[in-house]
Amino acid sequence: MKGKMSKKLAILMVMVFVFSIIAGCGTKTTDKSDQKAAADKIPVGINVELSGDVASYGSNCANGAELAIEEINKAGGVLGKQLEPLKRDCQSKADEAMNLSAALVGEKIVAQIGPLTTGNVAGSTPVMMSKKVPLIAPAATAVNVTVDEKTGKVNDYIFRVCYLDSDQANRMAEFAKNDLKVKTVAIFGSTSDEYAKGLAKYFKESFEKNGGTIVAEEGYVNGDKDFKAALTKIKGKNPEFIYVPGYYTEVSVLIKQARDLGITTPIGGGDGWDSPDMIKVAGAAALNNTYFTNHYSVEDPDPTIQAFVKAYTAKYNKAPDSFAALGYDAAKLLAQAIKDAGAADPVKIKDALAKIKDFQGITGKMSINEQHNPVKKIVIIEYKDGKLVSR
Amino acid sequence: MQEMKKSWGKFIIEVLVLTGLFMLVQYAVSNELLNSYYQINLSSLCINIMLAVSLNLxxxxxxxxxxxxxxxxAVGAYASVVMTNMMGQPFIVGIIAACLAAALAGFIIGVPTLRLKGDYLAIATLGFGEIIRVVLQxxxxxGGPAGIVGITQLTTWPWLFGATVLTxxxxxxxINSSYGRAIISVREDEIASELMGINITRYKVLAFVIGAMFAGLAGAMYAHYFYIIKPGTFNFMKSFDILVIVVLGGLGSTTGAIIAAALITVLTAALQKWAAIRMILYSLALILIMIYRPLGLMGNKELTTKMFGKIWGEKK
Amino acid sequence: MLEFLQQIVNGLSLGAIYALLALGYTMVYGIIMLINFAHGDIMMVGAYVGFFSVTMFGTNVLVALLVAMFACALLGVLIEKVAYKPLRHSSRIAALITAIGVSLFLEYIMIYIFTPNQRVFPAETFPLYNYHLAGLVISNKDLFVFGSAIILMIILQYIIKMTKTGKAMRAVSIDQEAAVLMGISVDRTISITFAIGSALAAAAGVLIGIYYNTINPLMGIIPGIKAFVAAVLGGIGIIPGAMVGGFLLGMLETLVSGYGSSLYRDAVAYGVLILILLIKPSGLFGKNTGDKV
Structure with missing residues (x-):
């Protein structure tokens, strides 16, 4: 009796599987017919991290991009056509990013926005290159995103709207040396991603070149919650400034623990710090005397920025972070390029993207250079009693 | 004599089926009947089969x-990429390096740990797996935590097919050799096998090394298909994913492992559009299958042509 | 020397959290020989219950701790009844896969409901004070985490050693069939074990939330696996072993980050585990048992 039961249930399970597979295939075909029916739409892929390690960056960036597309469509679309966002979740995995890019290209997207991290963009890159569809990386800051490291050739179809890691690390090193007037620095950054390791490396090079000394170098791994051991060690070396490249999830806890241990020196970092959670976790008092390089400031009085902040807050019920702003800029930049190209054709859009000059985005006025990087200003932001002050 | 003829016939059929399958996909790939999305999923399928079958051993x-x-x-993936990408050797050298490196790692880890039993062995191997990842990092x-980006794509369908079939x-x-019978006797009763004169440590290590070697081969295929490898990809969750396939198919059933690998790959692809609930459905399916079918889909039996015969017979 | 003592203080709080988690692992293992991989995720659910208790109902931390423990005790019993009980007579590996399934389910159902974004324990729920003691910095959070962990462990010891339920638990873990013959309800005893283990995990979750301020749906994975390591270190199934294993692991990790390199911290933790297993396979407190023929 029991044996028969489980056999029946097994068959049932198999049927559920088969059904779900058929359902999966089913929706795919309907999607395609939808597309044919709506030839007046321009499909845009949004391939970002909605789950996994960096899920919050991906979802905020997708929010920004979707807001931009909504605004563009409300204003009549591009070339008389509406943009259609196809949002997918690459689960913070490079192989999944590649898989989804292939699926999206199959759905005839004209360009892809995302993924956010350098590693996941690297997963998508070969597909976009071989299928000749442009990719706009909103926040991937490593040099080799747009340039092939081995050959030194520019990846034709890969663009980005954020500045590079070397730029922001140099800016912070100069700021520490010239504005804060410090001579000894400890570096304590994440070692589990290229972003933070890159920042640490470039900062060190730049700071030492300007005559400063690095007195301690420590590292942590993403996901860590206890930094007291290494902080205690750093405290013993008495640095005048601590550079903490990493993401806010760890940095906020780290700064709090540093202040708890009685470390009062200024602390600096990069754009990974940008999040309302910084103040919530570390508290306004702990964040006094900390500085980071960023893409823009939510509290910038510029009317376009304030309009964006207002629209975003109204739609998503929270303030936009840098990822949201970069996602917004990526979508707007793409719309501009489609307009310049005069056709919803991936190859022509690529050519138009390469020629963008003085595009006014939320994250500053930018021009795309021959390496497909935007040329723009880097903001330094100071936390002052829980407020963000641009320096 | 009869038996001989029969097995020869079976052999020929097997070869024909395999060649047919290979040619069919090769034709579809070269004539672009199969778009890149399906090609990627097909490659994941082959890699999953290799991993599942080797872990099943x-x-x-x-x-x-x-x-x-x-x-x-991970060891296989990194060894092959170091050979091809960094030292400029041909793919086959990379593959051989991957197999050797992974087999060596299996030997180094297997000799001390295989004295442990059950859960202690499980946690020790999990620990070693994580140590490998941290060291690579x-x-x-x-490339440290960022891994290696921009690996030349060398894994083509013939390589992939060949590697899968070889595995x-x-x-x-x-399994069907005298070694296999010794290996299975170790599973059934270690003490009895030892009394029968079987050197249990030797057979355990042998199986472990061969399993590791093919995992390395799968790693080489993976690295040269997906362009990028980083230590984080090979964490213990990845080991769990492979284990799930093996148990789902049925421990000790090679065909079960293959079927389960196909099922998981297709299921993952089919659920792609429902990113938010995909993992919820997946975990529920896992729990339900284990409750109602704790021995996996196939138990420890193999799917054979005979079974098809039986089903036909019943229908008649 | 001062720095060393400070590192020890840092290690104690981390160790206390590992110990609380390891206890649940070890109790469940001791009674049904199951590696409950969902244990870390029960801790995560506990942290969320505590979070909502504080933010939505404005309770104080102690009440939040109790609410979370109660809720997770129920959750633990429910999980055992639904997912593990049907597999009690199946192979251990099938139960293990089910546990992985439960773990994924808890993680992704929480992501689905509460988004993957991290949440922040409001700072005002537990204002921070630092005590300076001969150059050492000890915060009231350290004391709270350490103190609650110790109190909970004492209560646990009392339950196991002094009460009838505790006796029943010990009896079932030694010999289930004999326990049945002695009139002990095995089902009930297993349920109680899950309830207690899960409540301890929930306590650990709330303590992590208070100590580190942030929680997210995937926060249980790493501490979960670390706690398992701690349990094996002390000898899985042995309650004092789990406590010692937890504290040892916490200290070890802190000292490795402090004096070696934090990059190799995880590798060292696993390395020590493997060494102990190879030298004394049953863990620090385990008894070596021979095979039965």
Missing amino acids: INGFTGQLSLGHAGFM NIDYV VLVIVNL
């Missing part, structure tokens, strides 16, 4: 619970 046939399979995959030569054939033949 360790967990299913030898009965040694290993939770570090992703570690061997700290070697700057292979399955070697392991199936091993």
